Amino acid sequence: xxxxxxSRALTPQAYMQGLSRWQPIExxxxxxTLLPFxxxxxxxxxxxxxxxxxxxALSLDLILGYAGIVSLGHAAFFGFGAYSAGIFSxxxxxxxxxxxxxxxxxxxxxxxxxxxxxxxxxxxTLIMITLGLGLLLKEAANSAHWLxxxxxxxxxxxxxxxxGLFKFDLYGRxxxxxxxxxxxxxxxxxxxxxxxxxxxxxxGIRENFVRMPAIGADSRAHIRKxxxxxxxxxxxxxxxxxxxTQTVALEVLSFERSADVVVMLVLGGAGRLYGGLIGAAVxxxxxxxxxxxxxxxxxxxxxxxxxxxxxxxxxxxxxxxSKLLKRWSRR
Amino acid sequence: MLPPVxxxxxxxxxxxxxxxxxxxxxxxxLGLMNFVNLxxxxxxxxxxxxxxxxxxxxxxxxFATLPMAFAASALVSVVIERILYRRLYRAxxxxxxxxxxxxxxxxxxIAAWFFGTTQQPIAVPSYMRGSIGFLGLNLGIYRLFLVxxxxxxxxxxVLTLEHTxxxxxxxxxxxxxxxxxxxGIDVDRTFAITFALGSGLAGLGGALAIEIVGLDPQFALVxxxxxxxxxxxxxxxxxxxxxxAACLIGVSDIAGKYYVPQLGSFLIYLVMVAVLMWxxxxxxxxx
Numbered sequence: 001x002x003x004x005x006x007s008r009a010l011t012p013q014a015y016m017q018g019l020s021r022w023q024p025i026e027x028x029x030x031x032x033t034l035l036p037f038x039x040x041x042x043x044x045x046x047x048x049x050x051x052x053x054x055x056x057a058l059s060l061d062l063i064l065g066y067a068g069i070v071s072l073g074h075a076a077f078f079g080f081g082a083y084s085a086g087i088f089s090x091x092x093x094x095x096x097x098x099x100x101x102x103x104x105x106x107x108x109x110x111x112x113x114x115x116x117x118x119x120x121x122x123x124x125t126l127i128m129i130t131l132g133l134g135l136l137l138k139e140a141a142n143s144a145h146w147l148x149x150x151x152x153x154x155x156x157x158x159x160x161x162x163x164g165l166f167k168f169d170l171y172g173r174x175x176x177x178x179x180x181x182x183x184x185x186x187x188x189x190x191x192x193x194x195x196x197x198x199x200x201x202x203x204g205i206r207e208n209f210v211r212m213p214a215i216g217a218d219s220r221a222h223i224r225k226x227x228x229x230x231x232x233x234x235x236x237x238x239x240x241x242x243x244x245t246q247t248v249a250l251e252v253l254s255f256e257r258s259a260d261v262v263v264m265l266v267l268g269g270a271g272r273l274y275g276g277l278i279g280a281a282v283x284x285x286x287x288x289x290x291x292x293x294x295x296x297x298x299x300x301x302x303x304x305x306x307x308x309x310x311x312x313x314x315x316x317x318x319x320x321x322s323k324l325l326k327r328w329s330r331r
Numbered sequence: 332m333l334p335p336v337x338x339x340x341x342x343x344x345x346x347x348x349x350x351x352x353x354x355x356x357x358x359x360x361l362g363l364m365n366f367v368n369l370x371x372x373x374x375x376x377x378x379x380x381x382x383x384x385x386x387x388x389x390x391x392x393x394f395a396t397l398p399m400a401f402a403a404s405a406l407v408s409v410v411i412e413r414i415l416y417r418r419l420y421r422a423x424x425x426x427x428x429x430x431x432x433x434x435x436x437x438x439x440x441i442a443a444w445f446f447g448t449t450q451q452p453i454a455v456p457s458y459m460r461g462s463i464g465f466l467g468l469n470l471g472i473y474r475l476f477l478v479x480x481x482x483x484x485x486x487x488x489v490l491t492l493e494h495t496x497x498x499x500x501x502x503x504x505x506x507x508x509x510x511x512x513x514x515g516i517d518v519d520r521t522f523a524i525t526f527a528l529g530s531g532l533a534g535l536g537g538a539l540a541i542e543i544v545g546l547d548p549q550f551a552l553v554x555x556x557x558x559x560x561x562x563x564x565x566x567x568x569x570x571x572x573x574x575x576a577a578c579l580i581g582v583s584d585i586a587g588k589y590y591v592p593q594l595g596s597f598l599i600y601l602v603m604v605a606v607l608m609w610x611x612x613x614x615x616x617x618x
Contacts, residue, residue, distance in 0.1 A: 070425050117608065123424055124367060125611045128563040131556070132604040139597040255556070259432065266429055300440030306433025310426050311418070 020195035029274070033180055037173070045172035050284045051179035052240045057265045057276025058183075058190055059233035064262070065271035066194060067226050068206030069118065070127050072258050073134025074234060079253030081107045081235025082242040083141065086154045089243070094160040096243050100182070103239035104232050111231020115224040122209065131255070138253040154248035168244065175244035182240060186233055191273055193229070202226055206271075263302060267309055269316030278317055338468045339589050340582060345474035347581025348481025349543060352536030354558040354565075355488065355573045356529020362505045362568015364420055364522050369431040370411075371533055372558055373438035373551040378404040378534020379541055380442065383451045393455050397538055404534025405527040412526050417519075435551050442548035451546045459542075473542055480539065484532065488570050501525055505568045560603045566616025575614055 010018070036047040056078055063069040084103035092102075114133060121129055141148045148154055161167040166174040193199055201217045212219045242248045251257065260283070268279025290298060313320045357371040378400035385391040385399060411434070419427050459476060462469040492498035503511040504518045512518050537550070561580055565572030580599050587598030606614065 064425070070428065121607075121611055124361070124567070125563060125607055127367075127424070127428070128559060129604060129607055131559070132600045132607070135556070136597065136600045136604065139594065139600065143593055143597070262429070266425070270425075297440050297444065299436040300444075303433040303436030303438075303440065306429050306436070307415070310422075310430040310433070311415075314426070 016195065016197070020191070026274075030184065033184075036176065041171065041173075044176045046284065046288055048172050048175040048179045048244055049241075050281050051176065051183045052237050052244070053261070053264065053284055054277040054280040055179075055183045055186060055237040055240065056234055057261050057268070057280045058187065058273075059230045059237060060261050060265050061270060061273070061276040062190060062193075062226055062230040062233065064265060065275060066199065066202040066206060067223055068209075069223065069227065070262075071130040072127055072255070072262070073130035073132070074230075074261060075253055075255070075257035076134040076137045077107050077111060077231040077234035078238035078241075078257065078261075079141065079248075080110055080137065081238030082248045082252045083148055083154065083238075084235065085239035085242040086157045086248040087147065089157050089159055090154070094158050096159050096162055096178070099159070099243065100236060100239050103242075104236045107235025107238070108228055108232040111228040111235075112224070114231075115227040118227050119220040119223040131258075134253070134258055135255065138250070138255075141253055142250060148248070148250075151250050153250060154242075157242060157246045157248065159243045159246055168246070172244070179240050179244060182236065186236060187273070187277075190233070194273060198222070198225075203271075263306060265316075267305065267316055269318035272316075272318050275316055275318050282317065333466045333468055335468075338470075339586050341468065341470055342474065343582030343585035344578055345471070345477045345581075346543065346585055347578040348477045349536055349540050350554075350557055350561055350581055351481055351574055351577035352484060352539065353533050353554055354561040354577060355484075355570060356526075356532050357558055358562045358565060358573045359501070359505075359568055359570070360522070360526050360529050361562060363501065363508075363525055366416065366420060367424060367427045367431065368416070369428060369555060369559075370434040370438065370551075371431075371530070372537075372555045373435045374404045374408045374530040375533035375537030375540075375554065376438060376442060376546070376548075376550045377407055377537070378531075379537035379546045379550065380446065380451070381534070382538035382541065383446075383453055383546065386453050393453070393459075397535060400538035401531040401535045404537070405531030408530030409523060409527040412523060416526075435555065438551050439548045442551070446548070448548055451541065453541050455542050477539060477543075485570065485574055492570065497521070497524070557599075560599060562613075564603055564606045564613055566613030569613070569615040572613055572615030 033051075036044060040047070056074075059077070060071065060074050063071060063074075081103045084106045085099050088099045088102050089096075092099075117129060117133070118126065142150050144150070159168055162174060162178050166177065168174045194202075201212065201222050204212045204215075204217060205219045205222055209219050212222075238252060241252065261280075264279035264283045265276045266279070267283060268277065269275035287298065290301070293301075309316065315323075353372065353375050357368055360366060360368060381400045381403045382393070382396040385396040386393060391399075415430065415434075419430060455473060459473045462471045463475075464470075492501060500511070500516045500521050503514075503516060504521055508518055537546075540546070540550075540554075557580065561573060561576045564580065565574075565576030579602065583602045584596070584599050587594060587596070591598070610616070
């Protein structure tokens with residue numbers, strides 16, 4: 001979050017422009033995302049998983065970090081997007097980009113419909129409604145065996161090469177390139193959105209839900225919009241997963257996935273554009289490295305991490321880093 | 332002769348009593364401090380493991396272990412409350428959710444470390460097994476016992492809350508915390524005692540649940556969803572609300588699994604979303 005420097009008087013336009021200026025560190029970050037192609041060619045499948053999860057975390061950041069809507073059921077949109085893309089390729093055609101757009105639109109419709117429910121509630125009721133809707137969708141997908149394959153997962157998804165040129169290979173080169181490209185494009189859009197007056201209004205809603213309407217910004221209308229956008233982004237992430245792995249498991253809708261993405265976002269730093277990206281990368285790499293540990297013990301470290309982040313590092317990794325940087329530059 | 336639907340109803344209510352014991356503490360502490368304690372079922376699980384250890388390794392009688400399950404859970408919860416929770420009373424919902432779900436995750440791993448991931452069966456006394464016939468229904472003796480315990484706890488809680496000095500302090504603090512502090516009620520102390528009581532009841536519920544639903548380390552997370560549903564459907568800080576919601580959810584769950592098993596848990600989630608859409612503050616909630 002940028003604070004206004006009191007010593008320099010800024011016009012609103014100059015302030016908004018200052019927010020959206022590209023920093024050198026951002027350019028370095030995006031160049032670094034290309035490194036796995038040369039440095040870790042055997043880990044490209046993991047890299048593509050990270051890019052997809054980062055996109056999912058970014059979608060949660062839009063509602064949780066910026067608008068203050070705590071959701072424990074965000075996997076609903078991720079899973080819906082995944083099933084949409086999978087079923088689309090099975091029953092329509094296998095071209096990936098049109099499939100991605102179709103999944104995004106369908107998820108957007110679901111998000112728009114549920115946003116009317118979401119915008120009516122706050123606090124614990126809101127958390128429970130998101131949780132309940134997520135669990136409902138999972139149970140629905142589980143019982144609609146004829147369409148989704150139920151707990152056996154959706155089989156028979158096949159995806160044509162991207163642009164008709166790049167086939168999805170075993171090493172994940174295409175998968176990573178494709179996921180990273182989509183992540184970058186959606187990120188540009190999210191960055192533009194957050195650095196717009198609309199993004200400012202969202203932060204206002206996060207800080208004070210009741211006061212925003214008094215200055216002419218209807219909180220509920222804004223929440224409906226951002227919730228729909230967030231659902232679309234989550235749907236795109238899910239569709240990417242379905243297309244790159246060419247299967248959809250029921251797990252895409254699970255409560256664990258919703259909880260994991262909240263953990264990642266908070267670990268990275270909620271309310272920062274790069275928070276979800278950094279959090280997803282750290283979480284996924286750590287889980288890959290510690291995959292030798294049985295999953296029931298893995299959760300001990302996730303739990304310990306959460307307790308430490310809340311008590312010691314309230315704004316996540318990025319919050320801690322920027323604090324350090326400020327202290328360092330003051331000297 | 333009664334039709335079998337009454338048997339389903341009875342099983343549902345017995346299950347609801349279990350859920351009521353597990354959730355009433357969380358409802359009251361949420362109403363009192365607005366503190367979202369997702370580790371509540373971890374305390375319940377702790378009580379259940381206390382019962383298992385006392386019965387298996389020390390050969391205690393099942394009934395003798397129940398007070399110990401209550402006391403152990405209450406004690407552990409109050410230690411954790413003093414060390415960790417009290418720093419976060421003024422923090423945001425999200426911070427509270429994260430810290431306490433972190434503790435719940437840790438409790439799952441610790442339980443798996445000590446007891447493994449397998450189910451922990453216990454042997455309740457033989458006279459608690461079996462069932463008695465009543466107007467053509469088979470009522471499980473253990474389930475009858477559960478209903479009796481549930482009703483006894485409810486009556487005891489309502490009497491305590493309505494007719495004692497401590498109960499009056501709790502009600503005052505739930506209604507208006509600042510005013511309660513203003514007239515000299517030690518809200519922190521009231522809260523600590525309530526918190527310990529609620530966790531103790533959860534521990535008792537956990538111990539009683541072993542015979543019905545089994546016990547493995549996932550208990551802390553699986554029943555958390557049920558508890559959250561009951562608390563939000565019943566309304567925060569309301570014992571009558573928790574009781575009604577627990578019966579509603581218990582009956583919906585058992586009836587759903589009996590009559591439409593292919594839907595799984597669909598029915599209780601549907602009930603929850605429907606109730607919250609109709610009354611966002613829960614059935615008995617005031618805010």
